[in-house]
Amino acid sequence: MATTATANQNGSGPVLDWAAGHGPVTGALSATTGAFAVATTGAATHMPPGWALAVGAAGALGHTVAGLRARNAGRTLATRAASWLVGAGWTTWAITHGPLTWAALGSLATIGVGIGAAARSTALYEEAREEEAIAAEQRQIAAELSAERRAIAAEWIDRIQRVCNITVRVVGVEKWETGTGYSLDAELPPGGATWNKIAAESARLSADARLPHGCTATASPGIHQGRVIIDVTTVNVLEQERTYPAEYGPLSLHTGIPWGYRTNAEEIRAYLREQCALVVGPTGSGKTNMVHGILAGFARAEDILTWVIDLNAGSAGLPWVLPALNGEIKTGDGKPVRPGIDWLAGTFEEAVTMLDTAVTVAKQRKMGYQDLLARHNTDLLPISPQVPQIMLVIDEGAEILASGDRQMRKLAEKILEVIRIARAMGIRTVLTALGATGNVLGNLMIRREAKVRVALTGGETEGMDLSKMFPGSRGLRVEQAPYKGSGFMGTPESAAALFKTWRILPNQIRDIIAATSDRHPRLDDLSAKAAGPAYARRWDTERTAWMRDHTPSTPAEAGPTGAGSGLNLSALRTERPTGQVSPEEEMLRQFRAQIDAQFATAPDPTTPAGEPAPPASGGLNLSALRGEQDNPAQQAALALLLAAGPEGTGASAIARALTDEYGTSRQTVVGWLRDWTRQGIAVRVGEGTKARYVHRQHAPEQPPEG
Numbered sequence: 176m177a178t179t180a181t182a183n184q185n186g187s188g189p190v191l192d193w194a195a196g197h198g199p200v201t202g203a204l205s206a207t208t209g210a211f212a213v214a215t216t217g218a219a220t221h222m223p224p225g226w227a228l229a230v231g232a233a234g235a236l237g238h239t240v241a242g243l244r245a246r247n248a249g250r251t252l253a254t255r256a257a258s259w260l261v262g263a264g265w266t267t268w269a270i271t272h273g274p275l276t277w278a279a280l281g282s283l284a285t286i287g288v289g290i291g292a293a294a295r296s297t298a299l300y301e302e303a304r305e306e307e308a309i310a311a312e313q314r315q316i317a318a319e320l321s322a323e324r325r326a327i328a329a330e331w332i333d334r335i336q337r338v339c340n341i342t343v344r345v346v347g348v349e350k351w352e353t354g355t356g357y358s359l360d361a362e363l364p365p366g367g368a369t370w371n372k373i374a375a376e377s378a379r380l381s382a383d384a385r386l387p388h389g390c391t392a393t394a395s396p397g398i399h400q401g402r403v404i405i406d407v408t409t410v411n412v413l414e415q416e417r418t419y420p421a422e423y424g425p426l427s428l429h430t431g432i433p434w435g436y437r438t439n440a441e442e443i444r445a446y447l448r449e450q451c452a453l454v455v456g457p458t459g460s461g462k463t464n465m466v467h468g469i470l471a472g473f474a475r476a477e478d479i480l481t482w483v484i485d486l487n488a489g490s491a492g493l494p495w496v497l498p499a500l501n502g503e504i505k506t507g508d509g510k511p512v513r514p515g516i517d518w519l520a521g522t523f524e525e526a527v528t529m530l531d532t533a534v535t536v537a538k539q540r541k542m543g544y545q546d547l548l549a550r551h552n553t554d555l556l557p558i559s560p561q562v563p564q565i566m567l568v569i570d571e572g573a574e575i576l577a578s579g580d581r582q583m584r585k586l587a588e589k590i591l592e593v594i595r596i597a598r599a600m601g602i603r604t605v606l607t608a609l610g611a612t613g614n615v616l617g618n619l620m621i622r623r624e625a626k627v628r629v630a631l632t633g634g635e636t637e638g639m640d641l642s643k644m645f646p647g648s649r650g651l652r653v654e655q656a657p658y659k660g661s662g663f664m665g666t667p668e669s670a671a672a673l674f675k676t677w678r679i680l681p682n683q684i685r686d687i688i689a690a691t692s693d694r695h696p697r698l699d700d701l702s703a704k705a706a707g708p709a710y711a712r713r714w715d716t717e718r719t720a721w722m723r724d725h726t727p728s729t730p731a732e733a734g735p736t737g738a739g740s741g742l743n744l745s746a747l748r749t750e751r752p753t754g755q756v757s758p759e760e761e762m763l764r765q766f767r768a769q770i771d772a773q774f775a776t777a778p779d780p781t782t783p784a785g786e787p788a789p790p791a792s793g794g795l796n797l798s799a800l801r802g803e804q805d806n807p808a809q810q811a812a813l814a815l816l817l818a819a820g821p822e823g824t825g826a827s828a829i830a831r832a833l834t835d836e837y838g839t840s841r842q843t844v845v846g847w848l849r850d851w852t853r854q855g856i857a858v859r860v861g862e863g864t865k866a867r868y869v870h871r872q873h874a875p876e877q878p879p880e881g
């Protein structure tokens with residue numbers, strides 16, 4: 176077609192182009208001027224009038240063919256063909272009687288107007304026809320969709336009847352844009368049926384619907400108490416590993432901080448202006464990774480300062496500090512960057528300083544910001560980049576709260592004080608726990624203040640009491656989330672349900688530090704003044720020296736296969752095959768090497784005079800246990816375990832030896848022994864009443880080193 180059109184346009188004769196697009200006016204003009212041209216040329220050259228008729232017939236035919244190809248309506252084709260034939264009739268007449276007469280010109284103008292009007296009406300008709308076709312197509316799609324929705328609704332009405340013995344009326348079915356499932360909005364029957372009756376049958380409903388593993392049918396309250404929303408996932412997104420979204424744009428405390436995504440692939444946010452959070456995850460569940468994800472979100476926020484207490488060799492906080500402290504990363508314009516967190520306490524003393532400062536700041540804010548509160552007519556301090564919220568992240572903080580140890584009890588009291596007094600003044604906490612949920616959730620303060628809750632399961636079923644973590648939520652089963660980084664999350668805004676955290680890679684932490692360096696707020700003057708030198712000097716060399724000491728022996732240091740006889744705790748803590756070094760560990764190793772180089776001559780502030788240096792090989796790497804070493808009771812217990820030799824000892828014996836001096840209870844020692852066993856420091860031998868613990872060095876069959 177295009178070729179024909181071009182050929183015609185390039186021709187030298189009168190414009191007889193039936194392929195070019197014409198509107199009603201240009202179409203009529205084209206037809207009449209074409210006819211006029213043919214008539215005048217024809218008259219001047221004494222062309223036989225029959226030729227004009229032939230040209231018109233050809234034009235009518237050509238336009239009809241072109242129209243047919245373009246699938247024009249019959250009416251359009253007829254109008255166009257008629258235009259050509261009328262035009263041709265006039266031309267034939269004009270060639271015979273002379274085109275340059277008033278009669279000829281007047282009639283030609285009339286024909287032009289007529290053709291224009293006819294073309295206009297056909298164009299409108301064509302437009303309407305097209306719209307009608309589109310509408311019909313959409314009606315068909317909608318009909319198909321609603322047929323599909325009706326089928327889903329009918330299927331679930333039957334299923335809920337069969338499984339829960341409740342006859343619901345489905346009022347809507349919404350398919351998720353992510354394509355991973357759908358939601359049903361249903362009305363409960365009169366007579367007192369409640370949404371939680373359906374929620375409690377989640378597992379049976381999922382089985383009845385033959386959902387793939389990891390997919391669930393979860394019920395939650397509807398628009399009022401007589402309605403229920405049932406979210407049905409059909410694709411298991413929890414199984415997939417998704418890395419932290421690489422867009423590190425600014426966030427705010429007020430708009431929520433994304434912590435992961437739901438089974439429908441939608442992100443879930445934590446709103447922490449007034450809430451504290453509790454994140455429970457046993458070893459290997461992906462808890463450390465999640466803490467990094469949380470710190471990433473806080474780093475991105477323009478109105479949050481993050482203070483981290485991490486008494487566990489700094490694995491949570493160090494990657495956010497060391498690259499900046501060591502000057503390893505620079506901003507785009509070559510300036511040094513600020514650390515991704517605002518304060519890191521890795522020792523007991525520093526943690527006490529931090530918590531005392533938090534209490535002082537909260538009290539000072541309460542007094543100093545009376546005006547601001549009055550102006551905003553609120554008793555909640557308005558948080559902004561000028562007056563930022565302090566988020567206190569305490570790794571394994573729940574264990575501190577549950578500990579019977581004297582020092583830890585002191586810390587615990589301070590943590591609880593911050594939680595109790597600082598809500599209105601913009602200090603909230605995120606506590607993580609390995610699993611001591613019973614103890615921690617027994618605390619009224621935590622139950623009341625920490626309603627943002629996460630349970631990372633990662634396949635671990637032991638000690639996971641979801642009903643305690645998420646009271647009132649039924650139908651949650653640990654087996655639904657067997658993947659690392661997956662589990663359950665519930666907030667006051669979003670009912671407890673399956674979720675997964677993003678995997679955050681070490682290079683992303685560095686990228687986020689660089690990307691957010693200019694964005695971190697500064698502690699407001701009033702608070703900074705109250706915090707005093709304890710805060711201002713937090714990055715001083717002597718106060719950050721512990722970072723060097725918390726250097727566990729890494730596989731790289733023990734030889735590429737970790738064949739040295741020193742303890743490789745990090746390898747034991749994960750289920751990674753021996754000898755494999757994660758990029759995270761490798762990064763940490765490099766940081767440590769640099770900080771070693773920087774602080775190599777600094778004295779170890781926590782090593783008591785006369786304490787023998789940890790053996791380079793063949794013995795326990797005490798520096799790896801520095802967190803525990805800060806605690807003399809635990810240190811003494813470890814010494815007793817070592818001293819007990821191959822015979823081993825038990826919790827009661829150790830507790831008896833410690834109780835006078837340290838007030839340590841048997842229960843506390845049981846906790847330590849359990850942790851040491853998990854970490855590979857101690858080995859449990861014998862069963863029942865004969866069960867005892869032997870230090871790894873004296874264990875009957877020492878498993879190969881990591």
Ligand SMILES: Nc1ncnc2c1ncn2[C@@H]1O[C@H](COP(=O)(O)OP(=O)(O)OP(=O)(O)O)[C@@H](O)[C@H]1O
Pocket residue numbers: 416417456457458459460461462463464465659660661675676677678679748749757
């Ligand atoms: N969200 C996630 N997606 C995919 N894989 C993950 C995720 N989180 C963690 N993992 C995997 O699980 C491994 C262990 O994660 P992580 O170190 O965070 O666990 P942990 O519970 O803190 O264990 P540990 O106490 O031994 O450090 C990671 O190395 C990674 O391979």
